[in-house]
Amino acid sequence: VLMPGDPYRARWAAETFLEDAVCINEVRGMLGYTGTWKGQRVTIQGSGMGMASLSIYANELIRDFGAKTLIRIGSCGAMQEAVKVRDIIIAMTSTTLSTPSRGILRELNFAPCADYGLLRAAADAAEARGTPTHVGGIYSSDVFYDERPDLNEQMTRHGILGVEMEAAELYILALRHKVRALAVLTVSDHLLTGEALPSEQREKSFGDMVEIAARWRVLGVVGHAEHMHMRGNAYAADLTMAPDQGAWKITGFSLTEVDRSDAGTLERNADAPPPGEDS
Ligand code: HPA
Numbered sequence: 001v002l003m004p005g006d007p008y009r010a011r012w013a014a015e016t017f018l019e020d021a022v023c024i025n026e027v028r029g030m031l032g033y034t035g036t037w038k039g040q041r042v043t044i045q046g047s048g049m050g051m052a053s054l055s056i057y058a059n060e061l062i063r064d065f066g067a068k069t070l071i072r073i074g075s076c077g078a079m080q081e082a083v084k085v086r087d088i089i090i091a092m093t094s095t096t097l098s099t100p101s102r103g104i105l106r107e108l109n110f111a112p113c114a115d116y117g118l119l120r121a122a123a124d125a126a127e128a129r130g131t132p133t134h135v136g137g138i139y140s141s142d143v144f145y146d147e148r149p150d151l152n153e154q155m156t157r158h159g160i161l162g163v164e165m166e167a168a169e170l171y172i173l174a175l176r177h178k179v180r181a182l183a184v185l186t187v188s189d190h191l192l193t194g195e196a197l198p199s200e201q202r203e204k205s206f207g208d209m210v211e212i213a214a215r216w217r218v219l220g221v222v223g224h225a226e227h228m229h230m231r232g233n234a235y236a237a238d239l240t241m242a243p244d245q246g247a248w249k250i251t252g253f254s255l256t257e258v259d260r261s262d263a264g265t266l267e268r269n270a271d272a273p274p275p276g277e278d279s
Pocket of ligand 1: 075141144164
């Protein structure tokens with residue numbers, strides 16, 4: 001289950017990424033959809049803003065619907081110079097003043113942490129794609145309009161990457177119910193520089209990139225001591241394209257297949273240029 005805070009982001013993500021998406025919840029406008037992505041059944045359910053709201057949806061998904069994997073896809077405010085607007089933060093752990101689980105955890109300063117398998121897979125995927133990504137601690141706050149700038153200063157000083165309002169309780173619930181959780185966040189604003197993305201882009205910033213599964217063949221002539229022959233290799237790769245200063249650029253390249261098996265037997269494309277003298 002993917003859980004954006006914004007129900008419109010749930011609708012947009014379902015329409016953009018899922019096949020055969022069906023709306024499964026409209027109660028209180030908290031839209032949810034189930035469909036398939038590359039053959040996997042995926043639900044995208046809005047969580048609302050704040051840990052109190054997320055707690056209701058995450059509890060019901062786990063208890064009543066048997067959800068085993070919950071991934072928050074949200075936005076956050078950056079708290080470090082090195083983190084830029086639009087970068088991705090993968091939250092290893094989340095610091096809080098309090099969460100809805102405070103009543104259970106009482107005096108404990110519990111450290112909510114992400115599922116390591118999900119974290120590693122997300123970090124590997126981000127690296128393969130070339131997306132600027134930071135993995136580390138975040139701060140789950142109960143307030144957006146913060147009256148304690150000194151707290152933010154302490155977070156920055158202690159290496160916290162960004163602030164949002166939901167991940168800590170999601171991690172605590174997942175740990176309590178023995179399911180997997182992760183938060184993957186796009187940086188929508190910067191607490192140190194004051195920079196911010198317009199709201200329309202916040203909803204869709206995950207879609208700024210285009211993924212292309214590309215296949216191509218390379219034909220050449222290979223020269224040996226006594227003869228030359230034509231050779232064709234086939235390749236496949238997942239490319240990520242992203243807009244950069246008005247042009248689409250390849251930002252990620254992950255080679256998925258190399259096939260040298262039909263060396264010498266490949267026919268040339270009719271419109272391919274003639275092979276050169278060298279390989
Ligand atoms: N504070 C809390 N939550 C947020 C922020 C923020 O600055 N930006 C995005 N979610």
